[in-house]
Amino acid sequence: MGAQKTLLQAFNQTTYQVAGHSKRDIRQLQRIFQEVDGDLAADVYGSGEVIDNFQNKMAKYLGKESAVFFPSGTMAQQIAMRIWCDAKGIRKVAYHPLCHLEIHEEDGLRKLHQIEPVLLADKDRVISLADVLGMNEEIACLLLELPQREIGGQLPPYEELEAISHYCREKGIRLHMDGARLLETLPYYQKTAAEVCALFDSVYISVYKGIGGIAGAILAGDAAFTKEAIVWKRRHGGDLISLYPYIIPADVCFEARKDKFAEYYEQAKELAGLYNQCHGISTRPTVPVSNMFHVHISLPKERLEPILLAVCEETGVGLSHYVREVDEATSYYEVSLGDRYATIPKEKLQNVFQVLDQKLREALQA
Numbered sequence: 001m002g003a004q005k006t007l008l009q010a011f012n013q014t015t016y017q018v019a020g021h022s023k024r025d026i027r028q029l030q031r032i033f034q035e036v037d038g039d040l041a042a043d044v045y046g047s048g049e050v051i052d053n054f055q056n057k058m059a060k061y062l063g064k065e066s067a068v069f070f071p072s073g074t075m076a077q078q079i080a081m082r083i084w085c086d087a088k089g090i091r092k093v094a095y096h097p098l099c100h101l102e103i104h105e106e107d108g109l110r111k112l113h114q115i116e117p118v119l120l121a122d123k124d125r126v127i128s129l130a131d132v133l134g135m136n137e138e139i140a141c142l143l144l145e146l147p148q149r150e151i152g153g154q155l156p157p158y159e160e161l162e163a164i165s166h167y168c169r170e171k172g173i174r175l176h177m178d179g180a181r182l183l184e185t186l187p188y189y190q191k192t193a194a195e196v197c198a199l200f201d202s203v204y205i206s207v208y209k210g211i212g213g214i215a216g217a218i219l220a221g222d223a224a225f226t227k228e229a230i231v232w233k234r235r236h237g238g239d240l241i242s243l244y245p246y247i248i249p250a251d252v253c254f255e256a257r258k259d260k261f262a263e264y265y266e267q268a269k270e271l272a273g274l275y276n277q278c279h280g281i282s283t284r285p286t287v288p289v290s291n292m293f294h295v296h297i298s299l300p301k302e303r304l305e306p307i308l309l310a311v312c313e314e315t316g317v318g319l320s321h322y323v324r325e326v327d328e329a330t331s332y333y334e335v336s337l338g339d340r341y342a343t344i345p346k347e348k349l350q351n352v353f354q355v356l357d358q359k360l361r362e363a364l365q366a
């Protein structure tokens with residue numbers, strides 16, 4: 001007897017996939033480099049036209065004096081926290097309990113920099129002004145993640161963001177943005193990147209999430225801040241002899257997608273609406289505020305997986321390649337809208353949700 005097909009295998013065999021831009025495979029890089037002038041000189045240890053031009057372009061876009069390209073956001077943000085802690089002589093920063101630094105970086109801040117995080121807000125909501133006002137600890141920096149990925153990409157109201165920024169400036173607390181998905185928030189806020197960034201002292205954005213590059217990050221701020229960030233990048237081994245294999249795709253993808261986030265946002269609202277009509281499903285947030293949301297289902301992971309697998313096989317449309325357990329009775333997965341959604345014929349989409357709803361209804365009655 002052959003091994004049973006996994007959800008991932010069934011998903012990979014579908015004709016259409018609902019989320020994301022495209023498969024993260026080598027063809028992505030091949031396609032981009034086919035269009036690139038082979039005479040362009042490689043960057044060398046952080047200098048050269050290819051890195052300077054992209055950094056300057058991103059500094060301008062983000063409305064900051066200066067920007068530095070990093071191999072990863074993990075490296076860039078730990079360095080940002082270190083710079084602000086050194087400047088204030090306080091080894092404490094505050095952030096959300098589910099932010100990337102707290103749950104995905106193996107305690108990098110504590111182990112590499114002896115920085116203690118202060119956790120603000122409950123796990124299931126974003127940081128509010130009241131949380132910041134109620135903080136008893138003295139901190140060097142407050143980090144806000146926009147949107148808050150682990151709770152479905154929620155955002156604080158813009159006025160709240162302005163009030164937090166104002167308070168931090170008054171108190172001499174540096175405000176840093178984890179803007180891994182900053183571009184994804186702009187259609188909801190109806191602001192430019194520079195307008196949102198003006199509320200923050202330093203900003204990180206990812207070049208491989210919504211933008212869709214290969215890997216890498218931009219860290220931006222004033223010139224004194226980025227000068228220090230460049231030294232720390234070298235200390236961390238992030239000053240690779242050449243970063244152009246990441247910078248060129250970042251630039252090409254930024255140009256191709258920077259004006260498409262309003263489209264992804266509208267699609268996310270439409271798709272969340274389709275999910276919310278199904279039995280046993282609710283999205284978080286109910287109405288998305290960016291291109292992403294989480295799909296919560298009243299079934300355990302081991303019962304949902306075969307349903308999603310059957311949906312893939314019956315409809316040729318892949319909704320998700322994985323399911324995560326919330327508890328014994330419920331599960332969830334994340335959806336981020338990208339280029340793929342527009343390629344799916346509308347009747348296919350209607351059909352996939354009819355099939356999903358029918359299967360969920362049967363499962364919930366069983």
Ligand SMILES: Cc1ncc(COP(=O)(O)O)c(C=O)c1O
Pocket residue numbers: 071072073074075100145149178180181206216217
């Ligand atoms: C919100 C957030 N911050 C930071 C990071 C870290 O980025 P990188 O993978 O470039 O280290 C991620 C990556 O998933 C993220 O989602």
